[in-house]
Amino acid sequence: MLNPDTQQVFELSDYFHQLGNAVGEYIQQNKNFLENDERNYLYDKQIELLQFAGRINLIGVTLVFDEVQDALKEMNKITADVQKTIKKVLTVQQAIDIATSLVGIGTAIISRDPKLFAKNCGRATSLISAINNKKT
Amino acid sequence: MGERPYLYFLLQLLKVIIIFITEIISKSSIKEHMSRKNLFILIVLFPLLHGCVALNEVNQYAATSTAALSKVNDIDYTFSDYCLHDCELQQIRKGEIDTLFKCECEQQAGKADEAIQKIHFTITSYLTAIQRLSDNKGFTYDVSNLTAALQQNPLLKLTDEQIGVYNSAGNFIATASSIFYRKKKLKQYIERADPVFQSLTETFIFLINNRLREQLRIDYETRLANISQMLDNAKNDKGFKQVVVKLYLDERTYYKKHETVINSYVSLLRTVQKGHHELFLQRNNLKDTKIRGLIKRYAQDAKDILASLQK
Numbered sequence: 001m002l003n004p005d006t007q008q009v010f011e012l013s014d015y016f017h018q019l020g021n022a023v024g025e026y027i028q029q030n031k032n033f034l035e036n037d038e039r040n041y042l043y044d045k046q047i048e049l050l051q052f053a054g055r056i057n058l059i060g061v062t063l064v065f066d067e068v069q070d071a072l073k074e075m076n077k078i079t080a081d082v083q084k085t086i087k088k089v090l091t092v093q094q095a096i097d098i099a100t101s102l103v104g105i106g107t108a109i110i111s112r113d114p115k116l117f118a119k120n121c122g123r124a125t126s127l128i129s130a131i132n133n134k135k136t
Numbered sequence: 137m138g139e140r141p142y143l144y145f146l147l148q149l150l151k152v153i154i155i156f157i158t159e160i161i162s163k164s165s166i167k168e169h170m171s172r173k174n175l176f177i178l179i180v181l182f183p184l185l186h187g188c189v190a191l192n193e194v195n196q197y198a199a200t201s202t203a204a205l206s207k208v209n210d211i212d213y214t215f216s217d218y219c220l221h222d223c224e225l226q227q228i229r230k231g232e233i234d235t236l237f238k239c240e241c242e243q244q245a246g247k248a249d250e251a252i253q254k255i256h257f258t259i260t261s262y263l264t265a266i267q268r269l270s271d272n273k274g275f276t277y278d279v280s281n282l283t284a285a286l287q288q289n290p291l292l293k294l295t296d297e298q299i300g301v302y303n304s305a306g307n308f309i310a311t312a313s314s315i316f317y318r319k320k321k322l323k324q325y326i327e328r329a330d331p332v333f334q335s336l337t338e339t340f341i342f343l344i345n346n347r348l349r350e351q352l353r354i355d356y357e358t359r360l361a362n363i364s365q366m367l368d369n370a371k372n373d374k375g376f377k378q379v380v381v382k383l384y385l386d387e388r389t390y391y392k393k394h395e396t397v398i399n400s401y402v403s404l405l406r407t408v409q410k411g412h413h414e415l416f417l418q419r420n421n422l423k424d425t426k427i428r429g430l431i432k433r434y435a436q437d438a439k440d441i442l443a444s445l446q447k
Contacts, residue, residue, distance in 0.1 A: 002342075010346075010347070013350070014350070017350070017353075017354055017357075020357070020358075020361075021357065024357070024361055024364075027364070028364075031368065036369070039365075039368060040365065040369070043361060043362075043364070043365040043368075046361045047225075047229070047358055047361050047362060047365075050354055050357055050358040050361065051222060051358060053354050054218060054222060054351060054354040054355065054358070055222075055244070057347060057350055057351055057354065058215055058218070058219070058244040058245055058248050058351070059244060060347065061215060061247075061248035061251055061343060061347050062244060062247045062248055062251065064251060064339060064342075064343060064347075065247065065248075065250070065251030065254070065255075067339075068251075068255065068335075068336065068339050071332050071335050071336050071339075072254065072255065072258050072336070074332045075258045075259070075262055075329065075332050075333070075336055076258060076261070078262060078325060078328055078329045078332070079258075079261045079262045079265050081325065082262070082265035082266060082268075082269055082321075082325050083265050085269060085318075085321045085325075086265070086268055086269050086274075089269075089275055089314050089317060089318060090275070092275070092314055093278070096278070096279050096281075096282055097281065097282075099282055100281045100282040100285045101285075103282065103285040103286055104285050104288075107285065107288050
């Protein structure tokens with residue numbers, strides 16, 4: 001719903017438009033009874049009225065834009081939240097990679113392989129740090 | 137797990153690992169193992185599949201709506217165009233060449249066009265994000281490294297055949313978990329966005345259908361009044377009259393062409409607006425075949441109008 005003030009600006013524009021059209025209709029209906037000067041004067045007035053209508057309409061549109069600022073902000077906030085969720089869901093592959101490292105750690109412990117243990121510990125730590133860094 | 141999807145997926149994967157280990161320890165044959173595996177997978181997947189939503193339909197709706205909205209440029213008429221035409225007419229009516237004549241269209245007309253662009257951009261960005269979140273292609277996972285790590289474990293002694301099965305099952309579980317989570321979040325976002333979406337699209341429709349159309353009509357009628365005045369003043373100059381009539385025909389073609397595109401674009405916007413509201417109303421029944429059909433129909437309607445615009 002438009003603000004009543006903005007609504008009135010558009011009504012004013014429509015009013016000038018209708019007035020311009022009324023003058024135009026008058027010219028067409030009375031063309032044969034009008035002197036050249038009278039006819040040209042009325043054409044000038046018709047064009048001026050239509051130009052007023054156009055300029056007032058432009059003012060109204062800019063007022064509408066001021067009115068929807070809050071809605072635009074709210075919509076942008078929702079969009080940002082959707083984008084955050086997309087990022088979060090994309091971390092699933094990282095979770096799988098962490099699980100891979102954890103299994104590697106288990107294998108290293110069973111087979112008493114310190115090299116493999118260190119390698120997988122390092123991998124798991126860097127993957128978890130990467131997720132934490134993205135969050136901040 | 138609400139805000140930490142990866143922990144939930146990790147939990148699901150650990151469940152599967154435990155199942156695999158139990159299977160191997162019980163030293164069952166591959167055949168028995170396969171049938172038990174299916175049972176285990178069903179148990180693990182039940183809570184995931186239970187909430188599965190028609191993501192494809194939401195994705196199709198969002199993709200078509202984004203494409204539909206991008207057709208705003210096809211209108212090829214802006215508030216700045218009006219301002220420039222108006223400025224041009226003022227110069228013509230002066231009847232003399234004035235090199236210092238200035239057209240100041242940046243302030244009012246430029247701001248009016250900015251309003252259209254910003255509302256359009258905001259709605260499109262939201263739909264693009266929804267399209268991405270509902271797109272299954274963007275969320276497939278690879279557990280082959282994980283199963284390879286399991287195979288290296290000396291206690292498990294997994295065969296290549298078993299590894300192949302676990303690979304497919306793992307990929308499937310991870311993807312299904314993501315579907316469940318995305319469906320839940322999409323439902324929340326559609327619920328939250330619908331009132332704002334309806335209000336913004338309504339304003340956008342009003343600006344295009346009512347105010348931009350009005351601006352185009354005023355533009356046309358002002359030029360028409362000028363042409364009529366020229367024609368009336370031409371008296372018996374037949375050659376000049378013909379030039380003026382040609383001017384009129386060109387103006388009429390310009391007006392009708394742009395008005396037709398505005399009509400089609402407004403129909404597209406209405407379809408996009410109704411489609412989102414339908415998604416919102418049916419957010420809890422999105423599995424229903426009838427509802428899926430309804431959402432598909434909105435996407436199809438938008439596609440049809442889009443096709444008519446491209447003709």
